Amino acid sequence: MKIQVIKQRTLWWTVSTAIIVVGFLSMLISWQQFGSPLRPSLDFVGGTRLQLELACAATDTCEGPIDPSTVRQILAEQGLEGSSIQVVGDQQQALSVRTSTLATDEREALIQSLSDELGAFDPNLIQIDTVGPTLGRQIFTSGLLALGASFLGIMVYISLRFQTDFAAFAILALVHDVLVTMGVFSLLGLLFNVEVDSLFIVALLTIVGFSVNDTVVIYDRVRETIQANPTHHINDIVDEAVNQTLTRSINTTATTLLPLIGIFLFGGDTLKFFALALIVGFMAGVYSSVFVASSLLAFWRERTGFAYVSTLPEAEPADSSP
C-alpha cells in the first residue's frame, strides 16, 4: 500500500476543512442555545448533581421503577422547578437530579423528601457533586493555560530538534486535532445531550501530547530522508517518509485505541466519554500527522523556494542519535 500524500493533498485538506467547518457550525449553534461552544457540565457552570439509587434495587424488592413525575413534583415543592431529572439504572430505580447549587441543608432536605416519597436510598451508591460557578471558570482557565503552555513547549522543542517551519505545522496539526475533537463533541452535545466536563480538558491535553508523537515520528523520517537524499524534491521526500512510517502509524494507533475502545464500550460511566474523546482525538491526530502536517510542510517549502535542501540558507541540524 502506498499513499499519495502530495498528489491528493487537496482531498486531504478538504476532508479536514469540512470536518472543522461542520464543527464550527455546531459550536455556533451551541453558543446560541447554551452560551458556550460545547454543552457544559456541572463542572463549568456550577450546580448540584445528585445520583441516588434505591436501596431496594439490590435485593430486587422495589415496587417498580421510579416515576419521574413524582420526582418533578417533589422538586417543585422545594422551589427547584428548573432542574433536570433523569431516571437511570437497569431497572429504572436510580435517579440523577441536577439542580442549581444547593446548600447543605437544602440538599439534605431534598434527599429526605425524595426518600420519604420513593423509599430509602443506598448510601454506598450515592454520588453528590456540588460545584460553585467560580470553580468551573478556574478549571477552564487553568486547562486553557496548560494547553497554551504545552503548545509553546512543544513548539520550542521541535524548533530546536528540527526547524521552525516543522514546528509551526506540527502546532497547526495539533490545533486541527483539538478543533476536530471539540467539533465532534459539540455535535454530540446538540444531538445526544453529551456534556463536557473537566475530564474533557484532560482529554484534549492528552490528545495534544499523543498526536505530536505521530507528527514527530514522521518528521524524524523526513529529516533522515533529507539527509540521505539531499538532491530529492521535498514532495518525494515527504511521500517516502510518510509511507515508510505508515505501518507504524497504523499499528500504534490501533494498539492505543484497543484499550480505549474497551473502556468506551464496557467501562464505568465516568470514563466513557473521556475514552471517546481520546478515540476521536487520536484518530484525528494520526490523520493530521500523516496527511496534513506532512503535506503542508512540503507545500510550504515548495512555495517558499526551499524544495531542495541545498537551497536552504543553513544546513540541517545534525541528527543527534546516539
Next chain:
Amino acid sequence: MARQRSILMLVLVLAISAIVALVNLPVRLGLDLQGGTQLTLQAQTTAAVPEITPEKLEAVRSVVERRINALGVSESVVQTIGRDQLLVQLPGVSDPAQAERVLGGTAQLDFRAQRAGTEAQLPIEFRVRQELLIEQIQLEGSADVEAIAQKQAALERSNEAIAGLFDKTELTGEKLSNAYAAPGTGSAWEVGLEFNTQGGVEFAQLTASVAGTGRSLGIFLDDELLSAPSVDVRYAETGITGGRASISGGFGAEGANDLALQLRSGALPVPVVILENRTVGATLGRDSIQRSIYAGLSGLSLVLVFMVLYYRLPGLIADFSLLIYALLTFAIFTLLEVTLTLPGIAGFILSIGMAVDANVLIFERTREELRAGKTLYRSVESGFYRAFSSILDGNVTTLIACIALYFLGTGLVKGFALTLAIGVAVSMFTALTCSRTLLLTVLSVPSLRKSEYFCPNLPPSNSQAKATS
C-alpha cells in the same frame, strides 16, 4: 555478552523489588475509586481581614484539620491549594452533611455585656426575632422563594439590632479549654464550656459587672445571639468563678455536639464557603474502578496478542518487557505514593500505549533493515539505533505536555499528568534496555536465529541470511 547479562540481572532485580514493593505497600486509591467525600473550601475576606495571606490560610487549614480529626474520619487529608482554597478529603464518608455543617461554621464565640439603658428594648427585639424564626420555619419547604428571602433579610436586620444592644468584651472562644455537649432540661441540649485561667478571670469580671443590674450577658456565635442569661445579684461581688458556663439555645443533641466540636477546635479566623463537594459512595467507586480496569485490561490483552501475531518473536519479547514495564510503573506509583484516580488509571493505560509504540517503532525499523538485505543481528541493532531519535523526540514532547499539565492543571489533571509522565519515562527504559537486551540474548540462541521469526515474506535471498554475531 557480559554487559547483556548484567542488564538482564538489573531488570530481574528491579522486577523482584517491584513485586516486593507492590506486596508490602498499599496502593493509594483516590476518593473517586474508594468512595468518600472531597470538599473544596474557599476562605472569604471580611472587613477585618481584607486579604487572605498564606499565614491566614494556614491558620484556617489547621482549624479545619482539627475539626476533621474531631469528626473521627481516618486518613483524612487537608491541603491548601492556590491563594485561598483548601482541599479536604474524607475517605469513606458518603453522608457529607455533618462534615459540611461542622466545617462551614466560623464558630466565633464571644461573650458580650448588655449596654446600660437597653433593658426594656432587649425583650422586645428578642420577641421580634423569635416570631421571625417561627415564621421562617413555617415558610421552609414552600416554593415562595421571595417570601423566604424577605424573611431572611428581616431576620438579619433583627440580629443586627440585637447585636447593637451589647458591648463586645475580650472574652472569646479562644479562651476556652474545653467544650462539650450535655443534656439540659427536657429534650433540649446544652453546650458546657470550660475556660482557661485567663478566660475564667474575665468571665468572673463580666458576670460581676452585669449581676443584679437587670442587664444580661450576651453569648454570641458568629455575631448572632445564642442566649442572654441574666446573672443573679449574689454574684455581684466576685462574679461567677470556677471558669465554667453553659449555653442553652434550643439545641438538639446533634446541634449541641456540632457546636461543641467547633468550639473545641477553635474559631476560623475568616469565614469559609464550600465551593465544591464531590461525594462518591463506596461501592459506586468500586464498581466503576472494576469495570474500567477490566475493560482496559481486555483491550490490553488484545494488544499483547496483536504484537505476537504481527511481530512474532520480537512481539513476544515486547509483551514480556511490557509486563515488566507495568510492574515497574505500578511499583513507582506506590513508592512515590501517587494517589490513583480514574484519570490516573487512564493515564497509565495510555502510557502503556506509548510503551507499545516504542516497540512498534523499533520492530518496523528492524523489518525495513531486513528487507534491505542486512543480516539479522545488524538489522536488530540498527532497528534500535535508528528508532531511537523518534522515540526520544516523541516521548520528550509528550513529557512537555505532561509538565504543563502538572504545573498548571488542577486536581484530576495533575494526577493524570503524573501517571502519564512516570509511564513515559519508564517506557523509555523498558523499550530501550529491556526489549533490546532480551532480543540480543535471544539472538545468541542459534535455533531462534531465523529471519522468519522476525519478518514474514522476505525475499528468498534474505531469509537465508545468518546472524554474524
